Amino acid sequence: MANPSANEIAIVAALRRLKRGEVVAYGEVARRAGLPGRARLVARVLAHASVDDLPWYRVLRADGRIAFAPGSAEFVEQVRRLHAEGVSVSDGRVGTALVRNSLDALLWAPPPSAG
DNA sequence: ACTCTGACCAGCC
DNA sequence: GGGCTGGCCAGAG
Numbered sequence: 001m002a003n004p005s006a007n008e009i010a011i012v013a014a015l016r017r018l019k020r021g022e023v024v025a026y027g028e029v030a031r032r033a034g035l036p037g038r039a040r041l042v043a044r045v046l047a048h049a050s051v052d053d054l055p056w057y058r059v060l061r062a063d064g065r066i067a068f069a070p071g072s073a074e075f076v077e078q079v080r081r082l083h084a085e086g087v088s089v090s091d092g093r094v095g096t097a098l099v100r101n102s103l104d105a106l107l108w109a110p111p112p113s114a115g
Numbered sequence: 116a117c118t119c120t121g122a123c124c125a126g127c128c
Numbered sequence: 129g130g131g132c133t134g135g136c137c138a139g140a141g
Contacts, residue, residue, distance in 0.1 A: 037123095040124085042122085
């Protein structure tokens, strides 16, 4: 975005803090950015950002489902990238517990294959 | 200024 | 688990 607001900058920073294998909800990202209740703004930021600029695929809906329509190119790509980080996705969703307790996800030690 | 829309969410039933 | 409702607020007509 050409002229990012302070809020958008905070959201981008929160997104960049996500580690491999860590999945969070849009609302959680907003929360970490100091913007509770601004989940939609997170979605806007991601929609506007370049695919390789931010870890967009680590962001899911609050119920653990992928935000894209099942079968869409974006959906398939997100599942592919998550699986590459050791996050199992079945039926278009990861465990809701994994999203709600995203902090725990860090303790589950993601596979040390790449990077 | 106003209406619609949106990679969302939480509370109810 | 599913369907509705109200809340959120930035962009695009």
